[in-house]
Amino acid sequence: MAQAVAGPEIERLVQLLARLPGLGPRSARRAALHLIGRREQLLGPLGEAMRVAAERIVTCTSCGNVDTSDPCTVCRDASRDRSIIVVVEGVPDLWALERAAAIRGQYHVLAGVLSALDGVRPEHLAIDALVARAAEPETREIILALNATVDGQTTAHYVTDLLRHLPLRVTRLAHGVPVGGELDYLDEGTLQAALRQRQAF
Amino acid sequence: MAQAVAGPEIERLVQLLARLPGLGPRSARRAALHLIGRREQLLGPLGEAMRVAAERIVTCTSCGNVDTSDPCTVCRDASRDRSIIVVVEGVPDLWALERAAAIRGQYHVLAGVLSALDGVRPEHLAIDALVARAAEPETREIILALNATVDGQTTAHYVTDLLRHLPLRVTRLAHGVPVGGELDYLDEGTLQAALRQRQAF
Numbered sequence: 001m002a003q004a005v006a007g008p009e010i011e012r013l014v015q016l017l018a019r020l021p022g023l024g025p026r027s028a029r030r031a032a033l034h035l036i037g038r039r040e041q042l043l044g045p046l047g048e049a050m051r052v053a054a055e056r057i058v059t060c061t062s063c064g065n066v067d068t069s070d071p072c073t074v075c076r077d078a079s080r081d082r083s084i085i086v087v088v089e090g091v092p093d094l095w096a097l098e099r100a101a102a103i104r105g106q107y108h109v110l111a112g113v114l115s116a117l118d119g120v121r122p123e124h125l126a127i128d129a130l131v132a133r134a135a136e137p138e139t140r141e142i143i144l145a146l147n148a149t150v151d152g153q154t155t156a157h158y159v160t161d162l163l164r165h166l167p168l169r170v171t172r173l174a175h176g177v178p179v180g181g182e183l184d185y186l187d188e189g190t191l192q193a194a195l196r197q198r199q200a201f
Numbered sequence: 202m203a204q205a206v207a208g209p210e211i212e213r214l215v216q217l218l219a220r221l222p223g224l225g226p227r228s229a230r231r232a233a234l235h236l237i238g239r240r241e242q243l244l245g246p247l248g249e250a251m252r253v254a255a256e257r258i259v260t261c262t263s264c265g266n267v268d269t270s271d272p273c274t275v276c277r278d279a280s281r282d283r284s285i286i287v288v289v290e291g292v293p294d295l296w297a298l299e300r301a302a303a304i305r306g307q308y309h310v311l312a313g314v315l316s317a318l319d320g321v322r323p324e325h326l327a328i329d330a331l332v333a334r335a336a337e338p339e340t341r342e343i344i345l346a347l348n349a350t351v352d353g354q355t356t357a358h359y360v361t362d363l364l365r366h367l368p369l370r371v372t373r374l375a376h377g378v379p380v381g382g383e384l385d386y387l388d389e390g391t392l393q394a395a396l397r398q399r400q401a402f
Binding site: 007009010012013016017019020021022023027029030031033034035036037039042043044045046047048049050051052053054056057066067068069073091092095 | 208210211213214217218220221222223224228230231232234235236237238240243244245246247248249250251252253254255257258267268269270274292293296
């Protein structure tokens with residue numbers, strides 16, 4: 001498509017933009033034109049930011065977060081509680097929990113969840129590293145912040161079993177009604193969990 | 202938000218991505234993580250494509266298209282009909298018409314439409330250049346492919362008046378039912394135009 005409209009450089013930009021999540025071929029073309037119209041303010045700086053990121057981003061060898069330093073910003077932060085490790089499936093979950101600023105602990109990115117269908121076995125995940133970190137004397141609680149899916153919960157059970165011999169608490173996120181959520185839009189499973197785990201008012 | 206999760210390089214990438222049309226702060230973060238996870242295949246090449254584009258993209262001095270060469274790929278294409286000039290509001294419209302591959306003529310980008318509300322007057326648009334191109338002896342038809350909005354149609358009338366003294370046809374796009382469109386979803390104006398301009402079957 002559109003080969004004749006513009007040089008190969010622009011077509012290449014459109015094709016690469018179309019591979020971003022949330023952009024299809026049409027919106028990639030719109031984004032490319034938006035960028036081209038703002039060459040100085042946006043196109044140049046964004047290209048430069050990507051070059052810097054591509055060069056400098058590394059995976060934290062301690063927790064699995066991505067950052068431009070190793071250990072990452074979270075692991076280096078001395079003000080954080082080193083007795084708590086929050087276990088997440090992926091980096092997006094870590095970032096989401098940090099945005100919520102709900103806990104000032106450490107993290108551990110499993111880089112996936114166990115899945116019989118997708119052939120993901122324990123050795124594919126950062127589970128050994130988690131057990132090693134959990135065995136450190138300073139660790140006192142492991143919070144399993146895994147998705148409330150079948151695979152997420154299977155992984156949670158598997159990890160809990162591995163940690164059973166260690167002198168620490170293993171907890172998981174509460175299930176319940178999302179804040180701001182309306183009851184009649186919620187599924188039965190959530191409503192049942194919210195009732196079962198009801199709190200004194 | 203999320204200042205503590207990652208270094209300033211990643212935050213900057215997220216902020217710049219959030220300025221693309223179609224991406225908000227949340228999807229920009231998702232796009233950044235997607236890019237970071239595909240450093241070799243996507244992040245690096247996209248950054249490089251943007252750098253090249255920022256360096257080399259120019260506006261065609263003949264038609265107003267954006268390209269890495271001036272005159273642009275369309276204007277240089279010797280196989281195109283030089284007797285037809287398709288007048289469009291912006292580069293996205295030019296690209297859309299090229300994707301449809303409906304006509305192999307030349308283009309002229311006005312870079313906007315007349316608008317009393319927004320204070321856009323004739324001297325802000327590439328109208329003089331259009332009249333000059335229309336006066337070339339090889340030009341035989343001007344197709345006004347402007348949006349079917351009040352401002353677009355005002356501009357079409359204004360341009361038509363300026364071209365009245367020249368020995369050429371001035372045409373505009375047909376109004377009617379979009380191909381694949383369902384009648385009961387169409388507005389009255391479109392249905393009236395489609396009936397008024399009905400064709401022998």
